[in-house]
Amino acid sequence: MKNTVPSLSRRITVVVALPTALIVTWWFASAGSQNFYFPPLRTIVETFGKLWFSPQSMQNIVPSVARLLIGYVAAAFLGIAIGIPVGASRNLRNVLEPVLEFLRAIPPPVLVPVLILFAGLGNEMKALVIVFGCVWPVLLNTVAGVRALDEVLAEVVHSYRIGPIARFWHFILPGASPQIFTGLRQSLSIGIILMVISEMYAARDGIGFVLVQYQRSFAIPEMWSAIILLGIIGIVLSMIFRAFETWILGWYHGLRQSQRAG
Amino acid sequence: MVGAASPMLDVKRLHKVYADSSRTVEAIRDVSFSVSQGELVCIVGPSGAGKTTLLKCIAGLLAPSSGEIVLEGQPVVEPPPAMAVVFQEYGRSLFPWMTVHDNVALPIKHKKLDASRREDLVRDALAAVDLKGVEGAYPWQLSGGMQQRVAIARAVAYEPHVLLMDEPFAAVDAQTRADLEDLIRVLWRRLRVTVLFVTHDIDESVYLGQRVLVMSHAPTVIMEDVAIDLPDERTQLETRSIARFGELRKHIYSKIQLAKQGWRPPTP
Amino acid sequence: MSTPTTNVRAGINARTIVWLQGLAGLAGFAALLEILPRSGLISPLYLPPFSTIVVALFNEMMSAEFWSALDDTLEAWAIGLVISVIAGVVIGIAIGSSNALRTLTHSTIEFLRPIPSVALIPLAVLLFGSQIQSTLVLVVYASFWPVLIQVLYGVQDVDPVARETARSYGLGSWAQIRYVVWPTTLPYLLTGIRLAAAVALILAITSEVAIDTQGLGKQIADTESGGAVAAMYAYVIVAGIIGVLVNVGARALERRVLAWHPSMRLDSAGARA
Numbered sequence: 141m142k143n144t145v146p147s148l149s150r151r152i153t154v155v156v157a158l159p160t161a162l163i164v165t166w167w168f169a170s171a172g173s174q175n176f177y178f179p180p181l182r183t184i185v186e187t188f189g190k191l192w193f194s195p196q197s198m199q200n201i202v203p204s205v206a207r208l209l210i211g212y213v214a215a216a217f218l219g220i221a222i223g224i225p226v227g228a229s230r231n232l233r234n235v236l237e238p239v240l241e242f243l244r245a246i247p248p249p250v251l252v253p254v255l256i257l258f259a260g261l262g263n264e265m266k267a268l269v270i271v272f273g274c275v276w277p278v279l280l281n282t283v284a285g286v287r288a289l290d291e292v293l294a295e296v297v298h299s300y301r302i303g304p305i306a307r308f309w310h311f312i313l314p315g316a317s318p319q320i321f322t323g324l325r326q327s328l329s330i331g332i333i334l335m336v337i338s339e340m341y342a343a344r345d346g347i348g349f350v351l352v353q354y355q356r357s358f359a360i361p362e363m364w365s366a367i368i369l370l371g372i373i374g375i376v377l378s379m380i381f382r383a384f385e386t387w388i389l390g391w392y393h394g395l396r397q398s399q400r401a402g
Numbered sequence: 403m404v405g406a407a408s409p410m411l412d413v414k415r416l417h418k419v420y421a422d423s424s425r426t427v428e429a430i431r432d433v434s435f436s437v438s439q440g441e442l443v444c445i446v447g448p449s450g451a452g453k454t455t456l457l458k459c460i461a462g463l464l465a466p467s468s469g470e471i472v473l474e475g476q477p478v479v480e481p482p483p484a485m486a487v488v489f490q491e492y493g494r495s496l497f498p499w500m501t502v503h504d505n506v507a508l509p510i511k512h513k514k515l516d517a518s519r520r521e522d523l524v525r526d527a528l529a530a531v532d533l534k535g536v537e538g539a540y541p542w543q544l545s546g547g548m549q550q551r552v553a554i555a556r557a558v559a560y561e562p563h564v565l566l567m568d569e570p571f572a573a574v575d576a577q578t579r580a581d582l583e584d585l586i587r588v589l590w591r592r593l594r595v596t597v598l599f600v601t602h603d604i605d606e607s608v609y610l611g612q613r614v615l616v617m618s619h620a621p622t623v624i625m626e627d628v629a630i631d632l633p634d635e636r637t638q639l640e641t642r643s644i645a646r647f648g649e650l651r652k653h654i655y656s657k658i659q660l661a662k663q664g665w666r667p668p669t670p
Numbered sequence: 671m672s673t674p675t676t677n678v679r680a681g682i683n684a685r686t687i688v689w690l691q692g693l694a695g696l697a698g699f700a701a702l703l704e705i706l707p708r709s710g711l712i713s714p715l716y717l718p719p720f721s722t723i724v725v726a727l728f729n730e731m732m733s734a735e736f737w738s739a740l741d742d743t744l745e746a747w748a749i750g751l752v753i754s755v756i757a758g759v760v761i762g763i764a765i766g767s768s769n770a771l772r773t774l775t776h777s778t779i780e781f782l783r784p785i786p787s788v789a790l791i792p793l794a795v796l797l798f799g800s801q802i803q804s805t806l807v808l809v810v811y812a813s814f815w816p817v818l819i820q821v822l823y824g825v826q827d828v829d830p831v832a833r834e835t836a837r838s839y840g841l842g843s844w845a846q847i848r849y850v851v852w853p854t855t856l857p858y859l860l861t862g863i864r865l866a867a868a869v870a871l872i873l874a875i876t877s878e879v880a881i882d883t884q885g886l887g888k889q890i891a892d893t894e895s896g897g898a899v900a901a902m903y904a905y906v907i908v909a910g911i912i913g914v915l916v917n918v919g920a921r922a923l924e925r926r927v928l929a930w931h932p933s934m935r936l937d938s939a940g941a942r943a
Contacts, residue, residue, distance in 0.1 A: 367790065
């Protein structure tokens with residue numbers, strides 16, 4: 141293993157090398173393309189600029205992301221709030237585990253038709269779909285995280301008579317947080333999928349909605365630009381999540397590193 | 403110090419049985435002893451002697467099957483505020499998501515002290531265990547010995563009347579152990595706290611204690627209550643070379659050998 | 671926390687209790703589904719009572735349509751999964767075995783991973799319409815990544831000393847892979863397969879709902895728009911049961927294969943659910 145830390149410029153080069161090469165290849169390979177379904181990259185990029193850097197683009201981007209965030213945050217709270225008592229009680233866990241296993245195995249997009257029955261075609265339906273889909277990874281991982289809390293630490297908390305609120309804030313929540321974040325990460329991917337699906341199925345605005353519109357009206361470069369936009373949103377959200385996780389779980393990464401070194 | 407009016411800690415006919423659906427294990431058969439205010443008592447015994455079980459019952463972490471534990475006249479049913487425990491697994495007894503300072507401050511946060519008093523306690527406790535400049539560090543950034551010092555500082559800041567220590571230096575290297583043993587004696591003197599120290603190391607128990615309670619194998623009873631008549635001023639080098647040290651050590655060692663063979667004192 | 675049981679009968683008792691508790695939970699859930707609509711708290715138009723749903727399920731199971739839909743879903747799932755696993759293993763081992771390749775592709779992988787597979791739906795529709803190929807595009811794209819990531823973890827975990835030893839004995843690349851890389855990677859691969867199997871099923875059914883390809887998802891969409899609400903729930907339950915079977919099956923496979931395999935895995939990130 142090399143021990144020298146590569147210079148900043150070298151690191152940047154490594155990161156952008158392959159992606160740049162791929163994009164350049166795509167650009168030139170599609171330059172003279174007559175294929176209807178695969179227009180030149182140049183056309184797509186031009187369309188992208190026209191389409192998504194206009195003020196109207198916000199009319200679609202904002203509702204989509206807003207629904208996603210509302211549904212995701214609600215699912216996170218719900219998953220943690222239910223997961224902690226279930227994780228702490230063995231009996232509760234035994235009773236609920238089969239039911240939860242079943243509910244989480246239902247593919248979330250299947251709930252779109254179901255929730256249309258209950259909540260119609262509006263924003264509530266979409267937010268609910270996201271909540272129902274995103275709650276399971278958070279819930280199940282919270283349960284696992286609470287189960288795995290260190291027994292010695294639990295005895296320390298007991299012996300110093302630490303009260304239930306402090307116990308929650310300083311022991312249970314931080315202790316389970318690495319596992320909870322695993323669940324939150326999975327939920328994010330599922331949330332994005334559900335956001336798109338619910339908009340493809342029944343909506344008046346949103347990125348999924350316009351994506352399907354473009355496809356139906358055979359506006360191919362526009363369709364490609366929307367696909368790329370979704371990809372970019374996915375990447376950006378993932379990066380924001382990772383930054384958040386690094387901030388909250390800084391102690392955990394340090395701990396793991398010291399364990400591996402020791 | 404010894405023989406005060408009423409004992410600080412009174413263990414009466416403690417009996418502890420573990421039972422699950424398949425079998426029962428009698429960990430402690432019958433243990434009774436008293437500890438006076440300000441005493442440093444060591445508990446030593448072979449592994450499997452239920453020493454940790456005994457300590458946990460005294461600490462209020464485990465409920466005894468029968469018998470009673472009385473602390474300052476009050477029966478112990480749950481962890482009492484006048485007691486602090488230092489565990490063996492120092493790595494797992496500190497919160498890895500908190501700094502050293504927050505770790506030490508956590509137990510006293512609910513004690514209704516004002517912030518400046520709390521800060522004083524934390525600072526003094528860390529100084530008392532010879533830790534300087536680590537308040538902002540995380541436990542996993544420190545060595546094993548330092549982590550255990552933090553755990554001890556946390557107990558000290560809690561201002562307990564009784565300090566319970568469960569084989570605290572078993573997982574630490576010999577040199578660090580020697581330093582920590584001396585630290586305990588210094589703290590014990592300065593804070594005038596009552597200490598109950600569980601160990602499997604006979605030398606350590608003789609070096610530290612004013613009394614040594616020798617435990618038998620499970621089902622545990624007390625084999626003997628040995629008075630350690632060594633001088634009060636103890637140093638690693640000198641005290642361990644005194645003849646009396648060797649005698650006491652040999653005596654306890656032979657008692658433990660008897661315990662391992664299953665011998666136990668006749669019931670009174 | 672649990673002491674080893676020396677009494678076998680007592681051991682069985684403990685496990686039976688857990689089973690009974692779980693059964694009680696399921697029964698309670700079914701009872702809830704029965705009572706809520708019947709009491710009027712939730713309109714039976716939106717949520718038929720559990721008994722009605724069960725009857726609808728049996729009805730559906732007697733129709734040929736049910737079985738062909740089930741077959742279509744499982745076919746898409748299985749084919750897509752096999753493709754992703756093979757691709758993931760081959761590409762993963764190839765990339766993982768070379769430090770240069772790994773660092774070069776790292777950013778690309780991290781960029782492509784978070785792209786939601788559903789973004790490809792319109793493209794798939796244009797190219798393949800409502801045929802199974804559309805579904806396969808989505809299934810393969812989504813389930814490829816878990817396999818690849820896990821295989822990369824596995825190859826990275828190979829003991830460098832073992833690799834050096836193999837090389838010094840003159841073992842060719844193929845032999846190295848077979849005797850050194852593969853055993854270490856296997857536990858990780860199984861985790862990847864477990865994750866990929868779940869994702870593949872979700873995407874298969876998703877694409878059937880969204881694109882209208884034949885399968886359970888299409889049945890759910892059709893029954894909903896056709897007003898056969900009880901039948902819709904019946905299909906939802908079937909989808910859930912298939913999902914549970916896939917999860918349980920994948921976990922059982924993992925345990926079976928790793929039972930004799932000396933698991934060299936430490937606390938890797940891939941070990942989490």
